[in-house]
Amino acid sequence: MINLQIGDQFDHFQIRSHMAQGGMSDIYRAYDLLSGREVVLKIPDKMMMGDPAQYERFQREMEVMNTLHHPAIQKGIGSGQFNRTPYLVTELVEGKSLRALIDEKAPMQEAEAISIARKIAEAMAYCHANEVVHRDLKPENILITNEGQPVILDFGLALTKGARRVTYANLSSTAGTPDYMAPEQIEGHRGDERTDLYAIGTILYEMLSHKTPFDGDNNLAVMAQHLQGAIPRLDKIQPSVSPQLAAVVTKCLQRNPDDRYPTLTAFIDAVDHLNTADLSILETGTGAATVVPFWRTQTAMVLAASVVIMLAIIVFAFAAQSLRGIPR
């Protein structure tokens, strides 16, 4: 297994199309022969096949979806196993991923980006009130319906109160892009609601500028930037963004979770009252390690001084030598 073709039957589902390839699974649109409705089937991809943890992961994802009932959170239908292949069934959402929307529309107008981020934050505030932390928010895991309603997917890495311990560290090797990962996750901590806030801040930054704040040639370089890089000023990168909104985004991206908004409700309140934003964070509170150019570091000074001294010695020795060589 598994190479499902259109028209194939998988358990009591008939495959209609391959919709997407997720971080760890293939997503099919399928017709449920029992209920007579179209659903989404999530089946582990080849890489994850045979991983005994996968069945448990889908069950957990199903359990999480079962505890949440919100228009912006994907609804689970069931999970099962067929021919020893675990699978997850969820409702079909007509729309496109936020990734597709960003690629099509970013840089977006402030009002549109705020409206989307606000709805994501409301859904996540609801999750947090139910003690679920998503921990893998990114544009690929958010769908936007044809009516413009975000729907949050993929609770595969979610942290729940009663859940068996699934730490992010166990799963991060398969977790894909570090672009939206908060510093505390990179450091191997479990994360909390402020971890989701960091991701939402990153998504808002990306909707407004079509760039994520931290960049690098490879995943390690990006992670290092999250931990040490200066938070770029969004209003400088994208001049159409107001300093007030840039300040709110900067607060979400603070390295230390204590320096961010404490809750998503506080974040929503901040975007609703942009005129009260504290702009001083743009100057001081970026959490940036000040980057000193190499030629101004102590190492460079010592190196330069040694070179000068050595040169002086060489010149002196050379001069002494040639003086001796001069016939009297």
Ligand SMILES: Nc1ncnc2c1ncn2[C@@H]1O[C@H](COP(=O)(O)OP(=O)(O)O)[C@@H](O)[C@H]1O
């Ligand atoms: N219910 C759905 N309706 C429409 N598209 C979906 C649905 N669920 C998932 N997708 C698409 O499949 C992709 C992967 O799904 P996801 O649950 O994130 O899997 P993974 O855990 O492998 O990352 C998503 O990015 C999205 O584009």
Ligand SMILES: [Mg+2]
């Ligand atoms: Mg995903």
